[in-house]
Amino acid sequence: xxxxxxxxxxxxxxxxxxxxxxxxxxxxxxxxxxxxxxxxxxxxxxxxxxxxxxxxxxxxxxxxxxxxxxxx
Amino acid sequence: xxxxxxxxxxxxxxxxxxxxxxxxxxxxxxxxxxxxxxxxxxxxxxxxxxxxxxxxxxxxxxxxxxxxxxxxxxxxxxxxxxxxxxxxxxxxxxxxxxxxxxxxxxxxxxxxxxxxxxxxxxxxxxxxxxxxxxxxxxxxxxxxxxxxxxxxxxxxxxxxxxxxxxxxxxxxxxxxxxxxxxxxxxxxxxxxxxxxxxxxxxxxxxxxxxxxxxxxxxxxxxxxxxxxxxxxxxxxxxxxxxxxxxxxxxxxxxxxxxxxxxxxxxxxxxxxxxxxxxxxxxxxxxxxxxxxxxxxxxxxxxxxxxxxxxxxxxxxxxxxxxxxxxxxxxxxxxxxxxxxxxxxxxxxxxxxxxxxxxxxxxxxxxxxxxxxxxxxxxxxxxxxxxxxxxxxxxxxxxxxxxxxxxxxxxxxxxxxxxxxxxxxxxxxxxxxxxxxxxxxxxxxxxxxxxxxxxxxxxxxxxxxxxxxxxxxxxxxxxxxxxxxxxxxxxxxxxxxxxxxxxxxxxxxxxxxxxxxxxxxxxxxxxxxxxxxxxxxxxxxxxxxxxxxxxxxxxxxxxxxxxxxxxxxxxxxxxxxxxxxxxxxxxxxxxxxxxxxxxxxxxxxxxxxxxxxx
Numbered sequence: 001x002x003x004x005x006x007x008x009x010x011x012x013x014x015x016x017x018x019x020x021x022x023x024x025x026x027x028x029x030x031x032x033x034x035x036x037x038x039x040x041x042x043x044x045x046x047x048x049x050x051x052x053x054x055x056x057x058x059x060x061x062x063x064x065x066x067x068x069x070x071x072x
Numbered sequence: 073x074x075x076x077x078x079x080x081x082x083x084x085x086x087x088x089x090x091x092x093x094x095x096x097x098x099x100x101x102x103x104x105x106x107x108x109x110x111x112x113x114x115x116x117x118x119x120x121x122x123x124x125x126x127x128x129x130x131x132x133x134x135x136x137x138x139x140x141x142x143x144x145x146x147x148x149x150x151x152x153x154x155x156x157x158x159x160x161x162x163x164x165x166x167x168x169x170x171x172x173x174x175x176x177x178x179x180x181x182x183x184x185x186x187x188x189x190x191x192x193x194x195x196x197x198x199x200x201x202x203x204x205x206x207x208x209x210x211x212x213x214x215x216x217x218x219x220x221x222x223x224x225x226x227x228x229x230x231x232x233x234x235x236x237x238x239x240x241x242x243x244x245x246x247x248x249x250x251x252x253x254x255x256x257x258x259x260x261x262x263x264x265x266x267x268x269x270x271x272x273x274x275x276x277x278x279x280x281x282x283x284x285x286x287x288x289x290x291x292x293x294x295x296x297x298x299x300x301x302x303x304x305x306x307x308x309x310x311x312x313x314x315x316x317x318x319x320x321x322x323x324x325x326x327x328x329x330x331x332x333x334x335x336x337x338x339x340x341x342x343x344x345x346x347x348x349x350x351x352x353x354x355x356x357x358x359x360x361x362x363x364x365x366x367x368x369x370x371x372x373x374x375x376x377x378x379x380x381x382x383x384x385x386x387x388x389x390x391x392x393x394x395x396x397x398x399x400x401x402x403x404x405x406x407x408x409x410x411x412x413x414x415x416x417x418x419x420x421x422x423x424x425x426x427x428x429x430x431x432x433x434x435x436x437x438x439x440x441x442x443x444x445x446x447x448x449x450x451x452x453x454x455x456x457x458x459x460x461x462x463x464x465x466x467x468x469x470x471x472x473x474x475x476x477x478x479x480x481x482x483x484x485x486x487x488x489x490x491x492x493x494x495x496x497x498x499x500x501x502x503x504x505x506x507x508x509x510x511x512x513x514x515x516x517x518x519x520x521x522x523x524x525x526x527x528x529x530x531x532x533x534x535x536x537x538x539x540x541x542x543x544x545x546x547x548x549x550x551x552x553x554x555x556x557x558x559x560x561x562x563x564x565x566x567x568x569x570x571x572x573x574x575x576x577x578x579x580x581x582x583x584x585x586x587x588x589x590x591x592x593x594x595x596x597x598x599x600x601x602x603x604x605x606x607x608x609x610x611x612x613x614x615x616x617x618x619x620x621x622x623x624x625x626x627x628x629x630x631x632x633x634x635x636x637x638x639x640x641x642x643x644x645x646x647x648x649x650x651x652x653x654x655x656x657x658x659x660x661x662x663x664x665x666x667x668x669x670x671x672x673x674x675x676x677x678x679x680x681x682x683x684x685x
Contacts, residue, residue: 035286
């Protein structure tokens with residue numbers, strides 16, 4: 001399943017890349033993409049695990065970028 | 073400017089004022105410290121706070137932390153003003169960066185502003201204004217002068233000139249009338265039209281385009297991966313160097329020069345920030361994608377820009393891409409008859425046939441002679457009786473079968489032979505006409521360094537081979553099935569990047585197999601938009617050379633950004649280690665470089681369309 005959201009208040013492209021890399025390593029993630037420039041967040045994960053993945057992903061985002069907001 | 077940015081401006085202003093006041097108080101230490109602390113905190117309290125918060129979560133090496141430690145460190149080594157200045161300069165840099173990124177983001181999504189927010193629909197004979205996504209397929213929609221077309225559809229009534237520039241990049245208005253397709257994103261300039269929606273809003277062209285452009289930065293180019301990897305190694309190394317610079321002199325020379333080396337270590341820390349490096353590359357690609365979209369060219373990913381910039385082989389589909397599929401008369405050879413007489417005769421006979429060459433001839437020549445009897449000889453031509461005389465009109469084979477006398481030498485071109493009473497009367501050479509701008513496009517591709525230009529066609533070799541070779545293509549591969557085309561493409565792959573240009577309707581497998589598949593004239597065609605990597609919305613060939621040019625420009629800017637960002641960092645590191653470059657230069661190497669890289673990338677978007685056509 002694919003989920004697309006908006007990710008705001010990213011401080012820089014490097015942090016975006018770091019978040020993306022960490023989320024990509026989660027179980028059940030097929031593909032994840034974060035664009036610093038367009039503020040887009042696209043997550044493709046297994047249907048059964050998507051909720052768990054999203055929860056984990058939000059945690060990662062909070063850790064790397066405390067001010068960052070992800071909205072769907 | 074956003075509220076957040078405005079607040080930042082005020083804070084920078086207040087902080088700068090405090091900074092100046094602290095300079096003016098002279099020997100009064102109390103006032104000096106009050107103003108200095110205020111100046112520092114007003115500018116950078118959030119930076120320090122974020123750094124602390126991240127530190128608690130175990131994340132040290134981030135921009136906020138580096139700036140905090142460097143500025144506070146500078147103050148502790150006695151350079152109070154420098155500490156404040158680092159923070160101020162950093163804030164100004166970040167502000168610039170935010171504004172510039174927001175700007176380039178906006179210039180891309182300028183399309184978004186062209187999105188209409190309401191639609192006038194006819195329901196039970198009444199005009200109702202609804203949101204675009206409430207429109208259903210089959211709804212009748214009214215667009216008045218000055219209004220935008222929100223949904224793809226077909227005109228039922230009315231006539232109007234439309235500004236299609238949002239979609240095609242073409243600045244001249246085009247005329248549309250009943251039966252014509254209209255595409256979302258067009259602007260109605262004068263007339264009032266009624267059209268029937270044949271797509272819902274989310275499937276309409278403008279939505280598709282937006283989605284594609286926004287997602288394009290997701291497909292990352294190799295250069296982007298390179299810089300991300302580089303940054304991952306770079307930062308830890310520079311931080312380690314900073315630690316060495318602080319510690320080693322301490323071990324060797326004791327505390328006498330500790331503060332001097334500590335200061336240099338802080339310079340290293342500031343320069344170690346990877347942000348400027350990482351942002352410099354994707355922004356360039358983003359600019360290229362944005363520029364292309366203004367030409368009506370959609371590029372589906374940054375990686376395709378990189379590939380397009382070094383295409384070695386360009387393969388074209390023939391009919392509908394390089395040639396128009398319409399034949400015209402090139403040369404006439406006669407035997408006994410006047411040229412006009414021959415054409416008139418052939419045209420009149422061929423008028424009765426359904427063959428495409430015959431149609432072209434009938435259109436070209438005047439065809440007003442009465443035909444007495446007419447017989448179509450399948451695949452060969454026609455036989456007719458005019459004024460009691462038998463006329464054969466068709467291929468050379470037809471002539472040979474009937475034993476026509478006095479046949480001339482074979483010609484390589486596509487010909488229609490005419491025989492009168494079984495004696496050769498003339499030969500009309502026809503050619504598939506080239507598309508507008510075909511010559512310029514091929515020449516421009518050559519100029520940009522493309523090594524091989526090939527034409528892959530399912531058509532027979534004779535058709536247009538001459539024409540194409542005159543055009544300067546290297547190879548014409550004829551009689552190919554779609555699978556053969558794929559094989560040909562595979563044959564080109566070892567020689568470098570291969571791009572294929574087709575109409576996208578029956579070329580999907582070929583478009584997919586080439587490194588870069590370019591679909592032409594795909595305005596409103598879902599199939600092509602899905603199958604291709606690059607979509608030329610407008611149906612002109614120039615887009616092919618334009619997109620190569622834009623890709624090259626983009627790569628140039630990306631490379632400039634990389635060299636500049638890495639170069640400045642290294643220079644500041646070297647100068648910093650020997651004490652020539654201080655905090656100022658270090659902060660410049662961080663935010664200053666980002667801002668310059670962003671501005672450099674924006675050159676792509678801001679530049680006027682060169683060579684408008």
